[in-house]
Amino acid sequence: MRFSNKFKSSSCSLPSPDGRLVATLLPLGIHIRVVERLDEVANVVPLPDELSSTAVVSFQWSPSSRRLLVATADVVFVTAVLPAGDEEDSGRGQLFRAVIRNPALPVVGKPAFVGFGSSDDQVCLCSAFGIKFVVFDLQTSKTVEISHPKLHSPTSACSRGFSFRPASHHLALLTRTAGKDWISIHSAPSAALVTSWAPDTIDAQGLLWCPDGRWLAVMESPAYGHKILFYTPDGHFFKAWTGRCSSDGGSAVGSEGEGRDNTTNVAAADLAADEALGLGVKIARFSPNARFMAVGDTTRRIRIIDMASLVGIWQEQINPSAPSASSELHTFIEAAQAISPPGRTSPNNPDGAISAVGASLLSFDKSSAYLVTRLEDAPSTVWIWDLRTWQLCTVLMFHANVSSAVWHPSAARALLVACDGEQHRGVGFVWSHPSNAPAVVDYSRHFSPATNDGQPPNVPMGSHRPSWLSLEDQPLLLFYSDGKEFALAAPGANRGSKASSAGLWPKAASSACSTIFDNGSWTVADQRREESPLQLVPAEICTEGDSDLEDTFHYKREE
Numbered sequence: 001m002r003f004s005n006k007f008k009s010s011s012c013s014l015p016s017p018d019g020r021l022v023a024t025l026l027p028l029g030i031h032i033r034v035v036e037r038l039d040e041v042a043n044v045v046p047l048p049d050e051l052s053s054t055a056v057v058s059f060q061w062s063p064s065s066r067r068l069l070v071a072t073a074d075v076v077f078v079t080a081v082l083p084a085g086d087e088e089d090s091g092r093g094q095l096f097r098a099v100i101r102n103p104a105l106p107v108v109g110k111p112a113f114v115g116f117g118s119s120d121d122q123v124c125l126c127s128a129f130g131i132k133f134v135v136f137d138l139q140t141s142k143t144v145e146i147s148h149p150k151l152h153s154p155t156s157a158c159s160r161g162f163s164f165r166p167a168s169h170h171l172a173l174l175t176r177t178a179g180k181d182w183i184s185i186h187s188a189p190s191a192a193l194v195t196s197w198a199p200d201t202i203d204a205q206g207l208l209w210c211p212d213g214r215w216l217a218v219m220e221s222p223a224y225g226h227k228i229l230f231y232t233p234d235g236h237f238f239k240a241w242t243g244r245c246s247s248d249g250g251s252a253v254g255s256e257g258e259g260r261d262n263t264t265n266v267a268a269a270d271l272a273a274d275e276a277l278g279l280g281v282k283i284a285r286f287s288p289n290a291r292f293m294a295v296g297d298t299t300r301r302i303r304i305i306d307m308a309s310l311v312g313i314w315q316e317q318i319n320p321s322a323p324s325a326s327s328e329l330h331t332f333i334e335a336a337q338a339i340s341p342p343g344r345t346s347p348n349n350p351d352g353a354i355s356a357v358g359a360s361l362l363s364f365d366k367s368s369a370y371l372v373t374r375l376e377d378a379p380s381t382v383w384i385w386d387l388r389t390w391q392l393c394t395v396l397m398f399h400a401n402v403s404s405a406v407w408h409p410s411a412a413r414a415l416l417v418a419c420d421g422e423q424h425r426g427v428g429f430v431w432s433h434p435s436n437a438p439a440v441v442d443y444s445r446h447f448s449p450a451t452n453d454g455q456p457p458n459v460p461m462g463s464h465r466p467s468w469l470s471l472e473d474q475p476l477l478l479f480y481s482d483g484k485e486f487a488l489a490a491p492g493a494n495r496g497s498k499a500s501s502a503g504l505w506p507k508a509a510s511s512a513c514s515t516i517f518d519n520g521s522w523t524v525a526d527q528r529r530e531e532s533p534l535q536l537v538p539a540e541i542c543t544e545g546d547s548d549l550e551d552t553f554h555y556k557r558e559e
Contacts, residue, residue: 018066018470118169160206296359332437367412428466
């Protein structure tokens, strides 16, 4: 295991989607570092005067990794990350800056969602309490407002309330008017209405596009039974899935396998009873190649194929007596006999009574060959399925509840698992092969993770959880920030190997020529503004924040 040096960080510190840059929001601006040259600050982006870094509700990279978005309740700031002409920013044009003031009037609270849309030139906002859904076009300064988005909580708005179609980038939005669900399709990038219809649902709970863009899936509420409706991109109804295996050729994958014959009939009877009672779809996900769709309901089964047997179970072992610098604090052993995963317990529920059931996690890997699942009543266990052989591949059992299980964005069969609790703060588990135990990435051995004490309550970042660094053609890399410093780690690099951390993250070398990576070679004063069609005064006499209009766009471009 090898770690990079530690660098200044904050609760808003994120690697770019392409894995080449790291952005950190600090009071004086946004610091940009290049992963290949972490010792140098490649750029410092100043913040608008009216934007406070302590009241941030959203901090995001654009899909292309060329721009950043910083948003508060009344200001949205979008900026390019590197100056024009930089070798790391080739072809990105002039430095882009845009400020949207009072984006959601009337201001009744923090917006439920603010983020990039299908491209770098589109920003989407869902206002508090579902008043409206707003799409901003940063190129034309036009705004499209759509009333009554149905799903407007911070957790459901971006995951189930709207979806962008791959390739064509059409926006599908779920709304509700006069007690009836509606789906509207909007073109890109203008967000003009293409078509709308009322689906055959009583209380739809989400929609999502198929990865190949052929179908739009709409999920009915679990209270009204198993029901997923499939529509063509132009809104024509194709078919409905109602959970009956005999009618649609689908089947179920059991998260516990068939290890106990005396429970088979009982499980089948329970499944039939659940269907009769109408316990419906709770979560659904498409595989990246659009070949599979995993569906989880309120039972202990994932609807994909026939049940399979257990193959291997890895149990986490924690050794409290191990020194902090030892790699033996978290280890895994393979179970020698059939066991049952531990259930959900809490201080308020010492008897372990189940308060929630069904699937809570479904995720396909990049190759669509593996599926990871988790159940509500077994939150410390994850099941990994091999869809090529239709068998359960591996079971990972932890001492704490699993908070996230994320596949690598570009590498196949690489899973990063994080758990809740102080013993797992700053610890990640990387699974990549069925016959091997997960690798333990313990950042607490590199530096003691800090807490969020003293951070503003409205800052959503800073969970002290490792995440993938999506850098193509490179070994698996992890990013971690404790709110004060951040570091990278390469799980596959051993301390005893000839490769050194200097090879992964070489230190800056002095050069006679001045580049953007030379400290002090680029300053804010060296940039010049370009005239924008949205400027009301010449760029030469415009200063940051000067505007008599409070509810309008304010764009600025800099070279």
